[in-house]
Amino acid sequence: MREGRQNPATRATGRILARRAPLGVPSPSATPATRAKVERVSEPPLRVNDVQWRRVTVQKDAVLQCALVLFGSGAAMMKAWGRVSLLGPAALLVAAAVWQVWRGVRGRGRGRGGSQGSGPGSLALWALVLLTGAASMRVALSPGPCDRALQRLASCGSVVLVGVIDGIPDVTHDGRWRGIVRVQSANGDPGASGARALLVVDSDESIQAELVPGARVEASGRFYLPQPPANPGEPDMRVVLGCRGVSGTLYVRSPDDISLHSTRRPEVAAALAAALRHRLVEVIRATLPQDQATLLSGMLFGRAPEKIQDRLQATGTAHLFAVSGLHVGLVAAVLCGILAGLGLRGPALLAPALAGSWLYAAACGMRPSVVRAAMMLSCAGVAALMRRPGSVRGALYLTGLVMLGCNPLLVFDPSAQMSFAAVFSIVHLSPRIRQLLRRLPGWLADSLAASLAAQIGVMPLGAWYFGQVSPVAVVAGIPCLALAGMAVVMGFVAGLVGIVYIPAAFVLNTGNALVLLALERAIDVLASVPFASLPVARPPLWGLLGFYLALFAAGGPRCVQRALWASRRHFAVLGLAAAAAVVWVAAVRPGALEIVFLSVGQGDSSLIRSPSGRTILVDGGGLLGPERDPGAEVVVPYLLRRGVRRLDVVVATHPHQDHIGGLFEVVRRLKVQVLVKPPVPEDLRPDLDRRLVAVARGRGVPVVEVVRGGRLDLGDGVTIDVLHPPPTDSGHMVQDLNDLSIVMMVSFRYMQVLLTGDAGPEVLAGLVQEGCGLDADILKVPHHGAAGGCPLEFLRSVSPAWAVIPVGPNTFGHPAMGTLEALARAGANILRTDLNGAVTVKGQGRRVRLSTMRGT
DSSP, X not given: OOTTXXXXXXXXXXXXXXXXXXXXOOOTTOOHHHHHHHHHHTSSOOOHHHHHHHHHHHHHHHHHHHHHHHHHHHHHHHHHHGGGGGHHHHHHHHHHHHHHHHHHHHHHHTTOOTTOOSXXXXXXXXXXXXXXXXXXXXXXXXXXXXXXXXXXXXXSSOEEEEEEEEEEEEEOTTSEEEEEEEEEEETTBGGGTTOEEEEEEEOOHHHHTTOOTTEEEEEEEEEEOOOOOSSTTOOOHHHHHHTTTOOEEXXXXXXXXXXXXXXXOOOHHHHXXXXXXXXXXXHHHHHSOHHHHHHXXXXXXXXXXXXXXXXXXXXXXXXXXXXSHHHHHHHHHHHHHHHHHTTOOTHHHHHHHHHHHHHHHHHTTOOHHHHHHHHHHXXXXXXXXXXXXXXXXXXXXXXXXXXXXXXXXXXXXXXXXXXXXXXXXHHHHHHHHXXXXXXXXXXXXXXXXXXXXXXXHHHHHHHHHHSEEOTTHHHHHHHHHHHHHHHHHHHHHHHHHHHHOHHHHHHHHHHHHHHHHHHHHHHHHHHTSTTSSEEOOOOOHHHHHHHHHHHHHHTSOHHHHHHHHHTHHHHHHHHHHHHHHHHHHHHXXXXXXXXXXXXXXXXXXXXXXXXXXXXXXXXXXXXXXXTOOHIIIIIHXXXXXXXXXXXSEEEOOSSOHHHHTTHHHHHHHSEESOEEEOOOOTTTOOXXXXXXXXXXXXXXXXXXXXXXXXXXXXXXXXXXXXXXXXXXXXXXXXOSGGGGOOEEEEEETTEEEEEOTTOOHHHHHXXXXXXXXXXXXXXXXXXXXXXXXXXXXXXXHHOOSEEEEOOOSOSSOOSOHHHHHHHHHTTOEEEEHHHHOSEEEEESSSOEEEEEBTBO
């Protein structure tokens, strides 16, 4: 054979070796020219060890990613389904064991060992991860002995807690001091020792200076347990407080009910973090105008100024005030610069910088976003100390596993969700987006790719939690992020300098004031852009899960991506079939009437939604508490979560605060087609009625007064008949505004719901005597179940299957025991909004279904 010629087998072997050669390592069959070309392309050449390490890193990242997804899935399943969720992982374990035994028997029968293949082992491993996540959530949801001892105090009128302030306290916008206390005794009983309680008190700056980490306090007040959500879409306070390890909340009336003890538990790190935060805030306030000082303090320690919160959400820049990777990274960079200026290098530089980053995280309250950023930074620092290439993905997945392992409830925390979603999207999507923007300048393409990737990652969560998306967020993120980064760096440096020499900090913050002013003006301009924020309905849960599972699959192992791409036709067919099934069900399934009796405290509010989507709001609640507006806190947020931004009719049954107090905010923030109210004699007309009419007319809303005989036909089988009040010329004398309540019968096919407002017993008895058709499936009990509110003849005429009582904490004795007994004798099943939360009624004619937020 002549030199330079190869047979086909040799050429094939050379191609295979070349294909299998690691990156940067020439194939053994390559010519000298080819080897030189490979070395020139891959300068500097990668060592085999580096390539192998990177391959191991990719494999570890994939394993960590799968473990994070499965661990979180197991935790979420346990929270949603309870112990039933254990059946799935247990079945996988049993299947893996049977499979392994069968393979072992089969292998011995053929003279081979049973160790071939890792399928059963992998299946069992992932099932074990699922079970671990579920077990961790079970432990997190199960209170310990000290928590149970503390929870028993919820029925006491007054509770005295003695404990030590744990962590960095916080002061809300309304001046309330909020801090976590590690309980030592409760009402003199040491059985609750070790539990954690949230202490809330209205305080001034004099006592705030003494309530520092480690201080031993004695406080008396009313203790409340965290409650499940009362209305659809509301946050679960058990999860919110559980993420902080808190068992309940002690509300203290005044600072006089708190006494400080001289003994303190030494907490050096927490005390140092609190002192650092306090001193930095003092320097900022002393060297900046008030507005700029509030803005900078909010960015440094994670509290958005109240007056610009709406604009921040509208422009998608709220993350500037949620301390995360940007802030921790800039603080670490400043510390590294200072330490490098002092001549430190290597571990002597990295260790203090990482310690300072964790101290800053503690000063920010150890929120999930800042903990995530500090842990990822620590992973990068450890990799640098080990002289290994860092992996952002691996750090993200490892951080998620550690945080979920310590507190599985974080899987439901909005801050943790949005923080991980943003970083995950940047890691997986920004390189692909960067390729699409390769014709742009490098810095602009990188900034746009990162901003767009982050917004894609958090957009579904923003729609879920806030009911809006911000199209300008991608553009707003670049200038606002640059200005915020400059402000944070200059402010942090000025704060550190100001601790030593305040005039130098004043000079530094003089320039920073211009940066902060530019940032505030940029947010204002972007918020004024048309369609800067688009209101959206809350997306379905399956859509949210599908989006993030697809995002995880896109960034998953290559084998998973190839398998999904190879099955794309099958997925397309399944997707089309599912879409066709949904359309068919929507077309064939009959429409339903929906009525939601909201839980608005000691008040009344109901939403009626027809099968065609028309909406009617009956009353808006009131009397949630001093300085609280049920319209702003409950009714409007619920409507926005449902995607309701236009109400066809708003009914004010009668002008009492507990019924129409929340309608002011409804009329101001939503588009109302018409306001319906009863006619009120001038000698009885309260100022509340006049103000509501003035607000409605100021918004261009027509006001219509209705009396008996009025009817509203929604056009899709739903009719609403007004049974009371009578016409003004009927000679009916009214002495009480409750007797003017609009009484309505809502009818849909064979289903009827009677809404009574606060009509008194004389009014209800009169309706029976006049022969009004009162037979109904569901009765909204009048006057919150007051004594004597439901005459026996009235209940016999209505004969309801269900009775709904809108009621909240009150001192009136509502609902009265006599009313409850009368309803029970009438054969009605009783539901109360104070115990059962919001009650949802859905009817398709003969079939009526009721559901509650807190069980039946």
